[in-house]
Amino acid sequence: MNFLAWNMTHLAAILIVFVATIADAQVVDRSTEEFDQDQVAIWINQLGADEFAQREYAAGQLIELGVSVLPPLQDAAERTTDPEVRLRSRQLILQLTSGDLQQRTDSFLAGDEVPFEGWGVMQSVMGDSYGVRKLFVELLMSHADVVKSLDGSARDRAIAMQSAVGRIRVRKYEKMQMPTRSDILAMLLPGQDSNVPISEADESLMLSMLRQATGNELHRDLQLGGPVDALVGNWINRSSLANRDETIFFALSWDLESVVPLAIRTLDEATTADQISMAMQAIAQHGTRQDGKHVAKFLDDTRIVAARRSATGEKLETQLGDVAMATIAMANGMKLSEVGFAKAEQHPLQAFILEEIGFPSDDPSKRQATRKRIDAILEGNANSLPIFP
Incomplete structure (x- = not known):
């Protein structure tokens, strides 16, 4: 070790002991003691062990050695291919270099102004409440690199998000663990930056997490539901075409009005x-009269999207043009029965059920009558036509 590195190491040790004493931290500094480098390497490797007790024991042993283990921990954080070891190494580094972290987070949760990297960005997009602050602390503890990246560049955010994705995949697919609230935020927050690439696989991972209990709990949370829905709304509008129908269906299940631009783009x-047809259902559910005009080009589309038989055995087919007619009617604030879809009921989330807006395959007259009504709506002459009983 050269003279400069020796001085920096011992200066760090003195500062940590001083901060820990003031904050009454429980970190014991044994940085002046010799330690077995091979044993330290074993403990660092055990940070990614399957057993919780083994991970905690290894972390405890490393903490007891104090700042002297910072170099091997930093090396592990930068070089390991194990996302759990990387994460826990970074957490230990943070603990060893910030002895007053617990005191700071306690003050932060109490509503005090405590400077944390990334908090300003998260506050600007989610607001300031106890729920948001608690979620920020959870994110700080499990995805510290994502928190730090929020104040950085798009490249910083992209790298941090991919590191988080790696950790999430290991826990989800290898350890069969449920995603956490912070896992969802670790992808949502960097993904708000349009310069951060999101792959189709990342989209699928996010959708799967949002559909699980953790995602639905965030959606229903009184303090977090609104801000999280806004983040999800921004994120889904970046959806790739490959995942488009699944994304729109999810947005409808969460009743997200922000799906409309994505639906229009899908057309x-x-x-x-x-x-x-899925895009048109989203427009029918959440769109305006102006939005409804986007679907007019599909009025003559005869592709069949659903079919069934009536109680009398009559074959009913739903064409894409029928979906367009139902969408225009609902976007103009009309009931489906008013334009000729006699058996159709408005669905609370999906606007309508495709099978319920079909017409007899061997009798074009009913479809033609509804089309006449829809054309009048588009021309602004709806009042000149009688309303269907």
């Missing part, structure tokens, strides 16, 4: 009838 981008 231009998608080629499959299923994706287009």
Whole structure:
């Protein structure tokens, strides 16, 4: 060790002891003691052990050695391929270099102004409440790199998010653990930056987490529901075409009005009838009269999206053009029965059920009558036509 490195190491040790004494921290500094480097390497490796007790024991032993283990911990945080070892190494580094962290987080949760990297960004997009602060602390403890990246560049955020994705995948698929609230935020927050790339696989991972209990609890939380819905709304509008129908269906299940721009874009981008009909359902549910005009180009589309038989055995088919007619009617504030969909009821989340807006395959007259009504709506002459009983 050269003279400068020796001085820096011992200066860090003196500062840590001083801070720990003031904050009444429980970190014991044994940095002046010799330690077995091989044993330290074993303990660092055990930070990623499957057993909780083994991970905690290894962390405790490393904490007892104090700042002297900072170099091997920093090396592990930078070089290991194990996301758990990387995460816990960074957490130990933070603990060893911030002896007053617990005191700071306690003050922060009490509503005090405590400077934390990343808090300003999270506060600007989610507001300031006890629930948001508690979620920020959870994120700080489990995805500290994501928190730090919020004040950095798009590249910093992209790297941090991918590190978080690695940790989440290990826990979800290898250890079969449920995602946490902080796991969801670790992807949502960096993903608000349009310069941070999101792969189709990342989209699928996020959708799966949001559909699970943890995501639904965030959605229903009185303090967090609104801010989280806003983050999710921004995120879903970056959806790839490959995941588009699944994304729109999810947005409808959460009743997110922010899905409308994505739905309108889908009308231009998608080629499959299923994706287009799903987009039109979103517009019917949340769109305005102006939004409804975007679907008019599909009024003559005869692709079949659903079929069933009536109670009398009559074959009913729902064409893409029928979906467009139902969408225009609902976007103009009309009941489906008013334009000729006699058996259709408005669905509380999906606007309508495709099978319920079909017409007899061997009798075009009913479809033609509804089309006449829809054309009048688009021309602004709806009042000149009688309303269907």
